[in-house]
Amino acid sequence: xAVPTYASPLERAWHYAYLAICAAIxxxxxxxxxxxxxxxxxxxxxxxxxxxMLSLDADGYSLRWYRSLxxxxxxxxxxxxxxxxxxxxxxxxxxxxxKNSIIIGVFSTIVAxxxxxxxxxxxxxxxxxxxxxxxxxxxxxMIVPLIITATGMFFFYSNPCELLTMFGLSPECGRLAGTYxxxxxxxxxxxIPFVIITVTATLVGFDQSLNRAAASLGANPRTTFFRxxxxxxxxxxxxxxxxxxxxxxDEVVAVLFIAGPDQQTIPRQMWNGIREQISxxxxxxxxxxxxxxxxxxxxxxxxxxxxxxxxxxxxx
Amino acid sequence: xxxxxxxxxxxxxxxxxxxETGRLTTADGKPLARALARSQRRxxxxxxxxxxxxxxxxxITFVVPIGQMLQRSFxxxxxxxxxxxxxxWFARTERGTxxxxxxxxxxxxxxxxxxxxxxxxxxxxxxxxxxxxxxSLFTSTGRQVRRGIEPPYxxxxxxxxxxxxxxxxxxxxxxxxxxxxxxxxxAAVDRQRDAEGNIRQVEExxxxxxxxxxxxxxxxxxxxxxxxxxxxxxxxxxxxxxxRRSNLLMILVLLPFWTSLLVRTTSWMVLLQQQxxxxxxxxxxxxxxxxxxxxxxxxxxxxxxAMTHILLPxxxxxxxxxxxxxxxxxxxxxxxxxxxxxxxxxRIYFPQTLPGLGAGAMLVFILAVGYYITPxxxxxxxxxxxxNMIAMHMTDTLNWSMAAALAAILLAxxxxxxxxxxxxxxxxxxxxx
Numbered sequence: 001x002a003v004p005t006y007a008s009p010l011e012r013a014w015h016y017a018y019l020a021i022c023a024a025i026x027x028x029x030x031x032x033x034x035x036x037x038x039x040x041x042x043x044x045x046x047x048x049x050x051x052x053m054l055s056l057d058a059d060g061y062s063l064r065w066y067r068s069l070x071x072x073x074x075x076x077x078x079x080x081x082x083x084x085x086x087x088x089x090x091x092x093x094x095x096x097x098x099k100n101s102i103i104i105g106v107f108s109t110i111v112a113x114x115x116x117x118x119x120x121x122x123x124x125x126x127x128x129x130x131x132x133x134x135x136x137x138x139x140x141x142m143i144v145p146l147i148i149t150a151t152g153m154f155f156f157y158s159n160p161c162e163l164l165t166m167f168g169l170s171p172e173c174g175r176l177a178g179t180y181x182x183x184x185x186x187x188x189x190x191x192i193p194f195v196i197i198t199v200t201a202t203l204v205g206f207d208q209s210l211n212r213a214a215a216s217l218g219a220n221p222r223t224t225f226f227r228x229x230x231x232x233x234x235x236x237x238x239x240x241x242x243x244x245x246x247x248x249x250d251e252v253v254a255v256l257f258i259a260g261p262d263q264q265t266i267p268r269q270m271w272n273g274i275r276e277q278i279s280x281x282x283x284x285x286x287x288x289x290x291x292x293x294x295x296x297x298x299x300x301x302x303x304x305x306x307x308x309x310x311x312x313x314x315x316x
Numbered sequence: 317x318x319x320x321x322x323x324x325x326x327x328x329x330x331x332x333x334x335x336e337t338g339r340l341t342t343a344d345g346k347p348l349a350r351a352l353a354r355s356q357r358r359x360x361x362x363x364x365x366x367x368x369x370x371x372x373x374x375x376i377t378f379v380v381p382i383g384q385m386l387q388r389s390f391x392x393x394x395x396x397x398x399x400x401x402x403x404x405w406f407a408r409t410e411r412g413t414x415x416x417x418x419x420x421x422x423x424x425x426x427x428x429x430x431x432x433x434x435x436x437x438x439x440x441x442x443x444x445x446x447x448x449x450x451x452s453l454f455t456s457t458g459r460q461v462r463r464g465i466e467p468p469y470x471x472x473x474x475x476x477x478x479x480x481x482x483x484x485x486x487x488x489x490x491x492x493x494x495x496x497x498x499x500x501x502x503a504a505v506d507r508q509r510d511a512e513g514n515i516r517q518v519e520e521x522x523x524x525x526x527x528x529x530x531x532x533x534x535x536x537x538x539x540x541x542x543x544x545x546x547x548x549x550x551x552x553x554x555x556x557x558x559x560r561r562s563n564l565l566m567i568l569v570l571l572p573f574w575t576s577l578l579v580r581t582t583s584w585m586v587l588l589q590q591q592x593x594x595x596x597x598x599x600x601x602x603x604x605x606x607x608x609x610x611x612x613x614x615x616x617x618x619x620x621x622a623m624t625h626i627l628l629p630x631x632x633x634x635x636x637x638x639x640x641x642x643x644x645x646x647x648x649x650x651x652x653x654x655x656x657x658x659x660x661x662x663r664i665y666f667p668q669t670l671p672g673l674g675a676g677a678m679l680v681f682i683l684a685v686g687y688y689i690t691p692x693x694x695x696x697x698x699x700x701x702x703x704n705m706i707a708m709h710m711t712d713t714l715n716w717s718m719a720a721a722l723a724a725i726l727l728a729x730x731x732x733x734x735x736x737x738x739x740x741x742x743x744x745x746x747x748x749x
Contacts, residue, residue: 004651006651007657011657014657018549018553019553021549022549022550022553025546025549025550026550026565026568028546028625029550029568029569029572029625029628030568030571030572032580032583032584032587032625033571033572033575033579033580033583035583035586035587035593036579036582036583036586039586039593046591047586047589047591047592047593048591048592048593048596049593049596115369115370115373116370118366118367118369118370119366119367119369119370119371121366122362122363122364122365122366122367123363123367125359125362125363125366127356127359127360127363128360128363128364128367129360129363129364132738132742132743132744134367134371135743135744136734136738136743137371137374137375137379138367138370138371138374139743139746140374140378140379140734141374141378143682143683143730143734144382144686144727144730145685145686145687145688145703145726145727145730146686146688146689146703147686147688147703147706147707147723148382148385148686148706148723148726148727149378149382151385151706151710151719151720151723152378152381152382152383152384152385152386153377153381154385154710155381155384155385155388155716156377156380156381156384156385157381162384185377186377188373188377189373189374189377189378192370192373192374197746200744246574249576250576250577250578252578252689253688253689257710267576267578270578270582271578271689274578274581274582274585274693275693278582278585278586282582283582283586286576286578286579286582286583289575289576289579290575290579293571293574293575293576293579294571296574297567297570297571297574300574301567301570
């Protein structure tokens, strides 16, 4: 946006002031995320830039916090070679947390994306009854405060069969709290709104006559779905899945309430670390997570462009 | 789905043969209206069947658990289930009846039975919710009555602890003898029942919940206002720049959005602490002296700064998508008719951004009201919100009924806002990135 030619000097001045204000706000948005990256390489256990770091002296930087991440919880951190790595893989707390986060994230994403995509297909049909009300219910896990969701899940997951006592039955069944299945189901619930939102948004631009064309050419419903519908909505489905994965990967409240000691995830480990004694090792984790989110963001952006291109939607 | 009867358009296409007879029928002679209604019914059912698995999933894992949890806010049988005889005495007598021989006997029997069954702690906890200090009274009495207790029970129990004669205790037990109670809601608005059963405010130093609800809504409003002030210029800039450059700058908005909440909270903890980067820069610039570093974290300021930063993208994105659709020629027309740039902005541009502003503000406010993680980590004592109180009752005091009552009030507020949001904006207009 350029200053129009008829602008007065005052308006010109305002325009540049406005750009400066915008730059400051962008700085506010991005600086807190960027600044922790160099701080995580600090050789000293401080949370600020030392003089050595400011003068770009290599002695001011080190990888010690990354190493401490890896060795935390290991039985023999002084071992070398293969022994070191197998110990790290088996015992290091952050490595285990990462494994748990990925297992829980992947499975909850599969559940959320599968159910969510089906539902989004139904919701985008014009003949869907009670569309608005059902949509409102399906989006609500995103709106209801997490602490309320987690509290409700805490009671339900400690005894999932309690529900059946309403019907006069008193069956015994295992706890879901403290199991992987419990955390996966909880995270799937929290990820579903994101899948619904992204997939229905993709389906808004979907031309239903393509399905009819496929049907009139003799394709059965399954072929129509996999050969025509799916390739077109796939970018939306994938970005919905990424949203669901990130939701699970970043979720701590439900984990605090329903997970057991075996389901220690990265956010929970971070939460413990921050609450007890915050050390620069937390910054090293944070840096790794920032890099991870940059990768995800790039993927989502590329998918969005691809989706616009193959559907012939020109960017607004 | 290639079946013609499924598709209303196909059904119409097959009616050409029926037109001649004057009555619309399908190719196989059925009345068109009925065939159409049937096919629509079938299409509705099919659409619904696609949604059904997810709807069932959400109902079972989300809606019902929350409902069950809320039930605890008005139903607590911790006392009545374990103290049946004295509960029966309460049911027989009127409010305010002083305990008689029968009551003391029932109480002693119940205490003995409950102590034997090791449920005395549950009973004590239930009474403790309404009258603090009672839990130890119940557990210690329980230990003593297990060793045996002789009539007359009134004297025997009062010898164990004279608190048993307290009318306030008996009034509290009477309240607790009915499992369905509104007392937790009363407590959630800083009210309680006195010995006569009248509702009155709790002591001044115990009045916390109303203040916390007030603070939660006030801070959420402040944060919403701040996100508006910071988000509006950014959204406007992004909407008016050419697509290529705005897409590039959009990354600066989306990166925080995709970054872990805990990471963003951590970085604010690191930046704002007294030995942190922000204070260092202020000292270096000479704005503050080395000895007067600002306390910007572990208080309300910390909560406001961190939450504004975290929620800012939720304001920018809806504002941006509305601003993109605003036709710039309206502002140009206003200018050519003699409006100053300020008037053109105020009278022409700003009113057109209101739908986006409304959507963003409601979303930010709804999310802010229920925030837990960030206030817990950076809020200190003065920056805690109502969610933190719910968590405290869940994990520390274990007063689950109280947590449920507070959650019910918070949930009601959020659902009203959500309903408004759905009315004004529509949930299907929610966009992410």
